[in-house]
Amino acid sequence: MSSMKRSSTKRSSMAFGRPNRAQRVGQSLEWNDLSFHALEKDKTKIKRTILQQTFGSLPPASLTAILGTSGSGKSSLLNILAGRMSSTSTTLVEGAVSVDNQLIDPVEYRKNIAYVMQDDCLLKTATPREALTFSASLRLGVKKNKEEISEIVDAMLVALGLEQCADTFIGDQLSKGISGGERKRTAIGVELVTSPSLVFLDEPTSGLDAFAAFKCIELLKKITVEDSATVLCTIHQPSSEIFQIFDNVIVLGTTGRIVYGGPASELTQYYETRNFPIPLDTNPADHALFVLMTNDEEELEKANLFSRRVNTVEADKGDNDGANDGADDGAEDGGSIEEAKRMSSSVHHLRANVSFVKQMRWLLIRESKNLIRDKGALIGRYGAVVFLNLLFGIIFLDAGRGNDADQVSINNHYGALTLVTISTMFGSAQPALLTFPSERPLFLREYSTGTYGLYPYIISKVFVEVPTLFLQIVLQSLCVYFLIGLQGSYILTIMAWFALALAVNSTALLAGSVITDVKQAAELTPLLFVPQLLFCGFFVATQNIPVWLRWAQWLCSLKYTLNLLILIEFVGNSCGDSAQAQANCDSILQRNDINTGDVGLYIGILVAIMVVFRILGAILLSLKANTVF
Numbered sequence: 172m173s174s175m176k177r178s179s180t181k182r183s184s185m186a187f188g189r190p191n192r193a194q195r196v197g198q199s200l201e202w203n204d205l206s207f208h209a210l211e212k213d214k215t216k217i218k219r220t221i222l223q224q225t226f227g228s229l230p231p232a233s234l235t236a237i238l239g240t241s242g243s244g245k246s247s248l249l250n251i252l253a254g255r256m257s258s259t260s261t262t263l264v265e266g267a268v269s270v271d272n273q274l275i276d277p278v279e280y281r282k283n284i285a286y287v288m289q290d291d292c293l294l295k296t297a298t299p300r301e302a303l304t305f306s307a308s309l310r311l312g313v314k315k316n317k318e319e320i321s322e323i324v325d326a327m328l329v330a331l332g333l334e335q336c337a338d339t340f341i342g343d344q345l346s347k348g349i350s351g352g353e354r355k356r357t358a359i360g361v362e363l364v365t366s367p368s369l370v371f372l373d374e375p376t377s378g379l380d381a382f383a384a385f386k387c388i389e390l391l392k393k394i395t396v397e398d399s400a401t402v403l404c405t406i407h408q409p410s411s412e413i414f415q416i417f418d419n420v421i422v423l424g425t426t427g428r429i430v431y432g433g434p435a436s437e438l439t440q441y442y443e444t445r446n447f448p449i450p451l452d453t454n455p456a457d458h459a460l461f462v463l464m465t466n467d468e469e470e471l472e473k474a475n476l477f478s479r480r481v482n483t484v485e486a487d488k489g490d491n492d493g494a495n496d497g498a499d500d501g502a503e504d505g506g507s508i509e510e511a512k513r514m515s516s517s518v519h520h521l522r523a524n525v526s527f528v529k530q531m532r533w534l535l536i537r538e539s540k541n542l543i544r545d546k547g548a549l550i551g552r553y554g555a556v557v558f559l560n561l562l563f564g565i566i567f568l569d570a571g572r573g574n575d576a577d578q579v580s581i582n583n584h585y586g587a588l589t590l591v592t593i594s595t596m597f598g599s600a601q602p603a604l605l606t607f608p609s610e611r612p613l614f615l616r617e618y619s620t621g622t623y624g625l626y627p628y629i630i631s632k633v634f635v636e637v638p639t640l641f642l643q644i645v646l647q648s649l650c651v652y653f654l655i656g657l658q659g660s661y662i663l664t665i666m667a668w669f670a671l672a673l674a675v676n677s678t679a680l681l682a683g684s685v686i687t688d689v690k691q692a693a694e695l696t697p698l699l700f701v702p703q704l705l706f707c708g709f710f711v712a713t714q715n716i717p718v719w720l721r722w723a724q725w726l727c728s729l730k731y732t733l734n735l736l737i738l739i740e741f742v743g744n745s746c747g748d749s750a751q752a753q754a755n756c757d758s759i760l761q762r763n764d765i766n767t768g769d770v771g772l773y774i775g776i777l778v779a780i781m782v783v784f785r786i787l788g789a790i791l792l793s794l795k796a797n798t799v800f
């Protein structure tokens with residue numbers, strides 16, 4: 172096994188955050204010839220090599236840091252080892268990774284590796300206790316009962332030093348909650364509740380002040396000592412105090428080659444023997460990176476700074492200064508990730524998920540709490556509906572009570588119905604379009620760790636969104652229906668608006684599943700909904716739209732909702748009594764190409780948009796979740 176230095180800290184008898192548990196044996200991880208290339212567009216040639224035949228090992232129960240200049244490939248290496256990054260149509264990953272001397276496919280194995288992202292990805296309306304309980308209940312729920320989970324969470328909160336803020340909302344940049352350091356520790360705790368043997372963290376100290384950063388790395392060390400976890404993290408410019416905590420460091424050069432991999436305490440000596448002595452009182456990590464930035468590859472090569480993978484004979488001669496000498500022991504020669512994929516069924520031990528019903532129950536509770544606790548969003552959403560619809564009601568006061576016989580009266584009546592319906596479309600889309608992309612990283616993190624499946628997530632979202640939208644439509648109808656004096660059936664009018672809200676919500680979710688951030692979502696809103704205005708028949712008569720473009724109306728939920736509402740509002744008794752009123756109402760049906768016999772078709776299209784767009788959104792989301800993480 173590797174000669175990388177094992178942690179010398181005396182082990183306590185307590186298992187980290189795990190009540191009444193015996194100390195366990197840690198896991199080792201090795202990798203060999205691991206390269207990562209970006210490919211040319213034609214996918215046959217390599218455009219750029221980001222990681223070049225890297226190798227290294229993580230001894231059991233050790234804390235290792237990946238150091239390197241910006242863009243050297245630290246996150247890429249961590250993500251590949253964690254199974255969060257693999258070959259795609261534009262990138263190629265090669266190499267062999269093994270855990271406890273058994274080849275693995277990191278993607279298959281990833282559920283066994285706790286992975287803490289750079290961004291904390293926590294729900295702002297939850298408390299640290301709730302976040303830990305949610306994770307423990309869904310990931311350990313098969314093996315543990317409620318009391319045991321509560322015990323684990325309590326012990327973890329104490330171990331993480333989160334007792335004081337255990338019941339404070341996590342918050343985010345806009346709504347103040349717990350501190351940045353506490354948030355980071357909560358994010359770590361969410362992964363640690365399952366007592367993972369391998370813990371990977373991307374920039375765990377980013378955004379933390381010096382003291383919080385030190386406490387965070389000290390905590391990671393504690394996990395290796397008390398729970399025998401093997402911890403790997405990337406880090407930018409660690410302070411001297413932090414550097415001293417690491418057992419081992421891996422230094423990546425600017426071209427993605429391994430410069431050093433070995434005990435942190437021997438880094439200075441490694442550089443010194445290669446004619447890069449460390450100046451007095453300088454942080455070894457700063458010196459290591461400074462040398463890389465101020466010398467070109469040729470000079471570094473001449474100075475023999477890059478580590479070479481050594482074979483056993485060379486290692487026996489002892490000419491590697493102790494660095495990187497674990498690489499050969501681990502990933503077996505000739506093995507590769509491809510080979511591991513074929514063997515993976517015998518190696519990986521995925522955690523069992525709790526039942527579908529239990530996943531649904533936990534997700535529903537969390538979604539509902541999130542909705543109620545995010546008071547700003549809730550008040551904003553319902554407040555905007557009441558304000559806008561009262562405004563419509565006042566402006567179009569009694570528009571529906573005119574006799575429809577003259578042009579002004581029917582135009583007012585038709586205009587009021589159309590504008591309220593357009594506002595329903597925007598009002599139902601906006602919350603889904605804006606909240607979903609912001610929740611996406613949280614979903615991707617939880618989905619990738621097997622906390623829950625895709626279907627419970629999508630269905631729980633629908634369960635919470637449906638009553639919320641229904642209440643929104645009822646509020647809207649109470650504000651406008653009576654003030655405008657709409658003539659169609661109240662219940663049918665509400666049902667039509669509700670169908671539009673659901674269809675638009677599905678459209679927004681589909682868009683949200685491909686959009687990566689809130690800014691993009693805001694920019695995409697007009698693209699998704701303004702064309703619907705063109706096809707809805709109010710501004711341009713359907714007959715006047717070029718035939719080759721008319722197919723687009725089939726995708727427009729606004730058009731079919733308005734068709735239904737026009738049938739509810741302008742047919743039969745709802746239309747004025749006079750012959751002129753009847754003629755005016757008929758002309759609205761004509762200009763919109765509406766047939767009374769096509770009600771089933773209009774309802775069918777709305778239902779199809781609701782269902783198909785939601786399913787497409789789910790498929791895209793799962794594809795994304797499976798490729799990104």
Ligand SMILES: Nc1ncnc2c1ncn2[C@@H]1O[C@H](COP(=O)(O)OP(=O)(O)OP(=O)(O)O)[C@@H](O)[C@H]1O
Nearest residue numbers: 209221239240241242243244245246247248262407
């Ligand atoms: N999928 C990809 N396709 C093409 N290039 C990529 C891909 N992923 C990463 N890169 C490039 O690889 C290089 C290394 O990226 P990486 O994020 O691993 O570096 P890093 O050392 O973690 O950087 P930093 O310290 O600035 O976060 C960067 O130049 C990045 O643009």
